[in-house]
Amino acid sequence: MTLYLGVALVAAAVVLFIVQPVVKGIHASLEREDDEMTETEARKRVALLALRDVEYDFLAGKLDEADYRSLKAELTAEALAALEADDAAKSVATGAEPTATVDLEAEIAAIRRGLRAGTSCPECAYTNAPGSRFCSACGAALGELAAS
Amino acid sequence: MTLLGEFALWISLPVAVWGMVLGYAGGRSQRGDLVLSAERSIYAVFGLHVLASAGIVSAFLNDRFDYWYIANYSNANLELFYKVTGLWAGQRGSLLFWALLLGFFSCVTVFTNRKKHREFMPYVAGVLQTILTFFIVVLLFADVNPFERLMVDGMPVTPADGAGLNPQLQNYWMTIHPPTLYLGFTSFTIPFAFAIAALLNGRLDARWIQLTRRWILTSWFFLSIGIVFGMRWAYEELGWGGYWFWDPVENASLLPWLTATAFLHSIQIQENRGMLKVWNMSLVLLTFLLTIFATFLTRSGLIESVHSFAQELKIAYIFLSFMGAVLAVCVLLIVHRLPQLRSENQIESFLSRESAFLFNNLLLLGAAFSVMWGTMFPLISEGITGQQISVGPPFFNKVNLPIGIILLALVGIGPVIAWRRATKRNLQKNFATPVVVGLVTGAVLFATGARHELALVTWSLSAFVLTIIFTEFWKGTKARARIEGEGYPLAFFHLVTRNRRRWGGYIVHVGFVVLCCGLAGAAYNTDNRFNVQPGDVVEVTSPFGHTYQLTYEGLSVSIGRGQRNLLWQAIATVSVAQDGAPKGILTTEKRQYTNRNTQPMTEVGIRSIFREDLYLILSALNDRPGALSNQPGAQGIDLQVLIKPLVGWIWIGTFLLAIGTIIALWPSIDRRRAGAGAVAPHEAALAGAD
Numbered sequence: 001m002t003l004y005l006g007v008a009l010v011a012a013a014v015v016l017f018i019v020q021p022v023v024k025g026i027h028a029s030l031e032r033e034d035d036e037m038t039e040t041e042a043r044k045r046v047a048l049l050a051l052r053d054v055e056y057d058f059l060a061g062k063l064d065e066a067d068y069r070s071l072k073a074e075l076t077a078e079a080l081a082a083l084e085a086d087d088a089a090k091s092v093a094t095g096a097e098p099t100a101t102v103d104l105e106a107e108i109a110a111i112r113r114g115l116r117a118g119t120s121c122p123e124c125a126y127t128n129a130p131g132s133r134f135c136s137a138c139g140a141a142l143g144e145l146a147a148s
Numbered sequence: 149m150t151l152l153g154e155f156a157l158w159i160s161l162p163v164a165v166w167g168m169v170l171g172y173a174g175g176r177s178q179r180g181d182l183v184l185s186a187e188r189s190i191y192a193v194f195g196l197h198v199l200a201s202a203g204i205v206s207a208f209l210n211d212r213f214d215y216w217y218i219a220n221y222s223n224a225n226l227e228l229f230y231k232v233t234g235l236w237a238g239q240r241g242s243l244l245f246w247a248l249l250l251g252f253f254s255c256v257t258v259f260t261n262r263k264k265h266r267e268f269m270p271y272v273a274g275v276l277q278t279i280l281t282f283f284i285v286v287l288l289f290a291d292v293n294p295f296e297r298l299m300v301d302g303m304p305v306t307p308a309d310g311a312g313l314n315p316q317l318q319n320y321w322m323t324i325h326p327p328t329l330y331l332g333f334t335s336f337t338i339p340f341a342f343a344i345a346a347l348l349n350g351r352l353d354a355r356w357i358q359l360t361r362r363w364i365l366t367s368w369f370f371l372s373i374g375i376v377f378g379m380r381w382a383y384e385e386l387g388w389g390g391y392w393f394w395d396p397v398e399n400a401s402l403l404p405w406l407t408a409t410a411f412l413h414s415i416q417i418q419e420n421r422g423m424l425k426v427w428n429m430s431l432v433l434l435t436f437l438l439t440i441f442a443t444f445l446t447r448s449g450l451i452e453s454v455h456s457f458a459q460e461l462k463i464a465y466i467f468l469s470f471m472g473a474v475l476a477v478c479v480l481l482i483v484h485r486l487p488q489l490r491s492e493n494q495i496e497s498f499l500s501r502e503s504a505f506l507f508n509n510l511l512l513l514g515a516a517f518s519v520m521w522g523t524m525f526p527l528i529s530e531g532i533t534g535q536q537i538s539v540g541p542p543f544f545n546k547v548n549l550p551i552g553i554i555l556l557a558l559v560g561i562g563p564v565i566a567w568r569r570a571t572k573r574n575l576q577k578n579f580a581t582p583v584v585v586g587l588v589t590g591a592v593l594f595a596t597g598a599r600h601e602l603a604l605v606t607w608s609l610s611a612f613v614l615t616i617i618f619t620e621f622w623k624g625t626k627a628r629a630r631i632e633g634e635g636y637p638l639a640f641f642h643l644v645t646r647n648r649r650r651w652g653g654y655i656v657h658v659g660f661v662v663l664c665c666g667l668a669g670a671a672y673n674t675d676n677r678f679n680v681q682p683g684d685v686v687e688v689t690s691p692f693g694h695t696y697q698l699t700y701e702g703l704s705v706s707i708g709r710g711q712r713n714l715l716w717q718a719i720a721t722v723s724v725a726q727d728g729a730p731k732g733i734l735t736t737e738k739r740q741y742t743n744r745n746t747q748p749m750t751e752v753g754i755r756s757i758f759r760e761d762l763y764l765i766l767s768a769l770n771d772r773p774g775a776l777s778n779q780p781g782a783q784g785i786d787l788q789v790l791i792k793p794l795v796g797w798i799w800i801g802t803f804l805l806a807i808g809t810i811i812a813l814w815p816s817i818d819r820r821r822a823g824a825g826a827v828a829p830h831e832a833a834l835a836g837a838d
Contacts, residue, residue, distance in 0.1 A: 007155040014163055014196065018189045027180030028187065032267040042353055046420065053567065059631070060623040062564055062578055067571050074568075
């Protein structure tokens, strides 16, 4: 008897727990986060990270000057294209005029500033809004640096 | 408790089906209430499986021999520890344990994603519940229900005692090896679920990979150490001095490891270069199918024994149809999404990091295919010729040793060859010194008398790879120390902590290299067999040149009194001296258990030092009845003495591999430690590539 009571209790609890959202209309969000990276942003990030890699390889002495220059020129061109595409996508989204010129150095400088301020993610280099504690792109903790 | 557990298992079936249907429906109709219900059903299924597992454990503890599973895997005298771990001692319990672990990981996934990545979650919940439903169906309907009563001629019976646990499984490695592997198998379901969700919701950028990277690494971690735990168990317990025999069950666990390793490498190309999207989807699917296949194979006895095959036909059909269905659905989904899975870039040169990665993938898959072929060959040959023909270790070694050696070389080449295209200068700059170190190592070993080709190649390549990795660490540390003005230890610490994925990966590579060196040591194994009487001294020379003097001191026999199910135990004591210096005592024994009519078992004596293991086996008693009745003249034994060079390096390598994986997995804490100090502008560059 106790057994059947126990089974009935367990079953009732389970049914209540899983049916409640449907009956009471409790909704879970299905939206993708607003501050998440767009496709063009992701491409931009990949291009900038590739530049970062080449810089690292050169600093660590794995690439010589000539190889470094040729690879960097190529990657810079790609990064520029990615930045322009991202800007174009953003201006379509916001309805604003696309900026005529893209300053790659300024973009990189912005990422570096972000790193300094702690808003750039150490894991994926995504630039987060100031005050973020976790990266919007990958969820890594940004630590106290980003808190200010 | 046990009955409640049985009911809980039954209740979990409709709950899982409900969650599966609502997950897909919620994703399709974008209804949040359905999705929430599906997610809650995952928690519910896990809770019910906790009850079911508790039911089985309680049946073990209470000696409920009226249950088939308990009667076959336990008896009254079994130690408490093995009664608790009885949950995964046999096929039936293992399947429940699988569902329990998968339920746990599913709960973690649903919980950690309750506020983010919501666009994936409906289908993730749907896929997870599909897999859970499958396992529940198998448990309930494939004649493997752990709650089944013991029946004889259709009548329930309760034997006075159980058959007991197979003595070979009464070893602590055996209690942690299966759950570790299962953790690896089940956690791989999460990346699979996200991959399918990505195919269903159309977000086919590298997002699903980023979200599941930690899961993939976690799974790989458990697979790796699970496999090595199994090797360790075989080495200690099976008593023939080996750790790998290309046994179907071993192969089954190696297969998903090979494809998961390939996957871990190929996702980096997708992340860095936007290539190989279809390939990565296929690899995640393949690895998942192989984890299911391994689960099925390890516990079904499909290959070792044709006789059990007939009995297990039902479960075999269920598993095979499920795997076929999953495969078909995935292929359809990939084909459907093909236009969106196009590569963003092309490989520019044969000499580039991309092609090194690709080559690594092809080799790993080649190895997986050959292992699969060799494992299934007995079944294939039985199907065609009616006779089971097994392919032995020679086949596997012949195919996989060359593959392993090329992979080892790639471990060195990959990290330093340039992305896109390597120039001659790039190659010279990075490979000149390591190649010289490798060649010198080979020459020195040759000069000291090493002649085994494969071992020489392995050790030379290892020196080559280690030089490259240490140079990487050195260059990174030096660059950091110079630019940041930090001391070398601090610079090194920051180097690793700022990009744990990269540097942790290198440590994993070092572990792999050490492991390979250890495996190559097997080329110099020695094996001697002596018939000895008490007081006899035998000498064995190690490949390293020193000599062991082993004195057989005698046999001590004890007749068990029912404890630990032991019938009798005969322990041979051997004093060990190395070049005349005493090094203590080793024992090796034969024992016979009361149950299961097993042959006498062997317990080996191992003395491990950094360079080699001395491994003693009591192969046979000259006069067993005489020895058991303690006759003084009946103490002669056959003593087998093995010397196994570098075997300890396998365990050390695995340890390094585990440490490296943990470093790569560790969540970011270093940012906090950096305090208020500004991060220098070149920080990003110094952290290095992913």
